[in-house]
Amino acid sequence: MGRSHHYEVTVNWTGETRSYRSYERSHEVTADGKAPIAGSSDPAFRGDPARWNPEELLVASLAQCHMLWFLHLSATDGVVVTGYTDSPTGVMVETADGGGAFQEVVLRPRVTLADPGQAHLLPSLHERAHGLCFIARSVNFPVRHEPS
Missing domain, CATH: 3.30.300.20 (K homology (KH) domain)
Incomplete structure (x- = not known):
């Protein structure tokens, strides 16, 4: 068997899921020593088009x-x-x-x-x-x- 590589990231979201239409999809993807990635869902699923999906x-x-x-x-x-x-x-x-x-x-x-x-x-x-x-x-x- 070959070498094993492990990858760790953190996905962090805060908000309230009171309804499908109103909850915020924006979140951050981070890893130690790296710039965060601004994430969201695809705009087709109510996401922020300025963020990566x-x-x-x-x-x-x-x-x-x-x-x-x-x-x-x-x-x-x-x-x-x-x-x-x-x-x-x-x-x-x-x-x-x-x-x-x-x-x-x-x-x-x-x-x-x-x-x-x-x-x-x-x-x-x-x-x-x-x-x-x-x-x-x-x-x-x-x-x-x-x-x-």
């Missing part, structure tokens, strides 16, 4: 994980990346019982290389990064990537 954070986590593995593999394979931008999207569908689930997330990384002649190596690097991403390996929905 869990669904956005899940999509961001998948994109970050893929990027970090891609950069790692590029560095070890001698491919010099000078820029990386992703504009991922996620689709979540609500169910009749009020719950829901993600149907898919699509990553759209745009990579800039020091040597454009190495562009033919990018599909393989993306495929390998996808296969190694801890987060993508942990979710039960497809995570596709459409690099450009």
